[in-house]
Amino acid sequence: MKKTVSLKDIAAKVGVSTALVSYVLNGKMEGRISKEVAARIKAVAKELNYSPNQIAKSLKTNRTYTLGLLLADIANPFSSQIARIVENEANKLGYTVIIGSSDERVEKSRTLIELFLNRQVDGLILSLPDHSEEIVTDLKEREIPFVLLDRYFPEIPCNTVAVDNYAAAKIAVKHLLDHKSSKIGLINYDTSLVHLNERLRGAVDMCQGNEMVGLVRLGHIQEDVEAAIKSFLENKVEAIFFMSNLLAISGLKYLNKQRISIPEQLAVIAFDKTDAFDLFYTTITYINQPLSGLGAEAVKLLNESITGKGTNKTVYLKAELVKQNSTAT
Amino acid sequence: MKKTVSLKDIAAKVGVSTALVSYVLNGKMEGRISKEVAARIKAVAKELNYSPNQIAKSLKTNRTYTLGLLLADIANPFSSQIARIVENEANKLGYTVIIGSSDERVEKSRTLIELFLNRQVDGLILSLPDHSEEIVTDLKEREIPFVLLDRYFPEIPCNTVAVDNYAAAKIAVKHLLDHKSSKIGLINYDTSLVHLNERLRGAVDMCQGNEMVGLVRLGHIQEDVEAAIKSFLENKVEAIFFMSNLLAISGLKYLNKQRISIPEQLAVIAFDKTDAFDLFYTTITYINQPLSGLGAEAVKLLNESITGKGTNKTVYLKAELVKQNSTAT
DNA sequence: GTATTTAGTTTAAACGTTTAAACAATCTTG
DNA sequence: CAAGATTGTTTAAACGTTTAAACTAAATAC
Numbered sequence: 221m222k223k224t225v226s227l228k229d230i231a232a233k234v235g236v237s238t239a240l241v242s243y244v245l246n247g248k249m250e251g252r253i254s255k256e257v258a259a260r261i262k263a264v265a266k267e268l269n270y271s272p273n274q275i276a277k278s279l280k281t282n283r284t285y286t287l288g289l290l291l292a293d294i295a296n297p298f299s300s301q302i303a304r305i306v307e308n309e310a311n312k313l314g315y316t317v318i319i320g321s322s323d324e325r326v327e328k329s330r331t332l333i334e335l336f337l338n339r340q341v342d343g344l345i346l347s348l349p350d351h352s353e354e355i356v357t358d359l360k361e362r363e364i365p366f367v368l369l370d371r372y373f374p375e376i377p378c379n380t381v382a383v384d385n386y387a388a389a390k391i392a393v394k395h396l397l398d399h400k401s402s403k404i405g406l407i408n409y410d411t412s413l414v415h416l417n418e419r420l421r422g423a424v425d426m427c428q429g430n431e432m433v434g435l436v437r438l439g440h441i442q443e444d445v446e447a448a449i450k451s452f453l454e455n456k457v458e459a460i461f462f463m464s465n466l467l468a469i470s471g472l473k474y475l476n477k478q479r480i481s482i483p484e485q486l487a488v489i490a491f492d493k494t495d496a497f498d499l500f501y502t503t504i505t506y507i508n509q510p511l512s513g514l515g516a517e518a519v520k521l522l523n524e525s526i527t528g529k530g531t532n533k534t535v536y537l538k539a540e541l542v543k544q545n546s547t548a549t
Numbered sequence: 550m551k552k553t554v555s556l557k558d559i560a561a562k563v564g565v566s567t568a569l570v571s572y573v574l575n576g577k578m579e580g581r582i583s584k585e586v587a588a589r590i591k592a593v594a595k596e597l598n599y600s601p602n603q604i605a606k607s608l609k610t611n612r613t614y615t616l617g618l619l620l621a622d623i624a625n626p627f628s629s630q631i632a633r634i635v636e637n638e639a640n641k642l643g644y645t646v647i648i649g650s651s652d653e654r655v656e657k658s659r660t661l662i663e664l665f666l667n668r669q670v671d672g673l674i675l676s677l678p679d680h681s682e683e684i685v686t687d688l689k690e691r692e693i694p695f696v697l698l699d700r701y702f703p704e705i706p707c708n709t710v711a712v713d714n715y716a717a718a719k720i721a722v723k724h725l726l727d728h729k730s731s732k733i734g735l736i737n738y739d740t741s742l743v744h745l746n747e748r749l750r751g752a753v754d755m756c757q758g759n760e761m762v763g764l765v766r767l768g769h770i771q772e773d774v775e776a777a778i779k780s781f782l783e784n785k786v787e788a789i790f791f792m793s794n795l796l797a798i799s800g801l802k803y804l805n806k807q808r809i810s811i812p813e814q815l816a817v818i819a820f821d822k823t824d825a826f827d828l829f830y831t832t833i834t835y836i837n838q839p840l841s842g843l844g845a846e847a848v849k850l851l852n853e854s855i856t857g858k859g860t861n862k863t864v865y866l867k868a869e870l871v872k873q874n875s876t877a878t
Numbered sequence: 879g880t881a882t883t884t885a886g887t888t889t890a891a892a893c894g895t896t897t898a899a900a901c902a903a904t905c906t907t908g
Numbered sequence: 909c910a911a912g913a914t915t916g917t918t919t920a921a922a923c924g925t926t927t928a929a930a931c932t933a934a935a936t937a938c
Binding site for chain 4: 880881884889890892895898899901905
Binding site: 555556601606609 | 925926
């Protein structure tokens, strides 16, 4: 790699001090610098194709304008979409984003967070796996700016941006009830993650006893979903509510294979969506999560926290129902 | 944010110089340092929860152990998978990756590359849009370590990792010919990107005149794909070869809507795949690109280039056919 | 018992910035 | 015209590391 151009090189060429060059290039001390010198400096900077060394800048200012984004599973379209949005929003404020995926593992989360902090990120946006409470309290203790995104811990007060899962699940079930189905199968993960349990709680509250619940283990999604659907069908369930996009994919794959016709034999609704729905033989009704809102709000809160304007704020965003053919009567 | 612990803090607490602390913590000067002092330093470092400031380290060593990854379109599953793989491979070698998406725009590519370089990345992995030759020659000129990934410019010698698109496309068409179809519709982008044109060239060479070609404009994928398919069907085409995963999605969506039965009425094959295929009513035959190989090889080449061991090397990887139901006879 | 080697540690400069403070020259002002 | 203000610029320290070179004291050699 060729030697890069530094302030010193410009200063030498123009015949002034590096300080002056720095002032000119940063537009500080506006009134004080002679027009001609300023112009010369700018010209030489351009001529030499100067671009500041952010590393040196960061060392001095203690700001890297980098954010760490920890996702639960980058393979999930929800995560990758969030990543794009966060990146865009962050860029608008001048931040670069570095991304890590914990693959739902607490230890990997911890490692990645330490890596982010080593690199002196200005703050963190975190979607943490099950049982990560200690990570959160630890970060609070260390006074590191961060925001929880999507996954939250209500008992720990901290910046949080999430969907109102309880309300959204109620809306979904209400739609099923309104349409015809009285007996409803709910498929969810077997987890203690609050956001998922809130979905279940909302759905169950709405069903008022006319539900069946199938819980799916993380390493066994396809088989457990299939088992749940099988038992639902045996029990004359009229509609299935998949509480995540991955669960929906597994379920739809199976329903396809079994030639169950949707919505005639069975209504289907999903929490969250994926592009894959597009290729299913009929359109799928789903709860649309406000991804842009989540990402934008998280970045906004984090930036406030970094710049010291932030308090511990919790923001819940509304999700909305998108009615399609899979729940048509 | 709390004040972080520096070498100086450890040095002060132990009562030695920062240099000694640095030596101990980096395991340098092994033989020369007294066991007791070394032990004390390590103990205090642990006690204070010291973690080195990578920014300062980078400034001194001129290495950031960060790579810049520029993708053409992060929304494309091909890109996001590549991102994951590159990230993993890079991590193995101690690198962090920062990612940008050019959305197929040359100007955005340039901006992102400059951003990466500002942040002193050690090297770049690039999937560039159409008409980016100047970017490549410019980087060569500046002696910046980089590797082209997937998208390549044969006339510019530089580190390149890509699929042998020509050979892969021939394999795909051969499979269609072997199976029954003699008249084949080819759907590709209207572009001058070499990797896509190589696919087309391979397919056309294999078809020997029994092909129809539909070219699709970037901003009008769905409509152009539909128009192409319509004209194919009018002309009794027996099989369609979609030359990218996005083209396949658009096409399958349309074929679904038109109730064309696959493979009975029409055989279908795709270059590259996506999870969305899973929800189509039948399994789709496709060319499987060696994503892991691409990512791993790119990181390897780049690392060699960074550490000075690299020459301009071009690696072409083979893609393989995955036979499924959409081309069954 | 002086000279040399070895072991253990410190000094100090450097990386490329930023920025408060100092400085010199010129310009007001009463 | 002396004192003070203004304008334009430089000096120098700092951020947290790394590392060659210097230093000191003890050990070894002859």
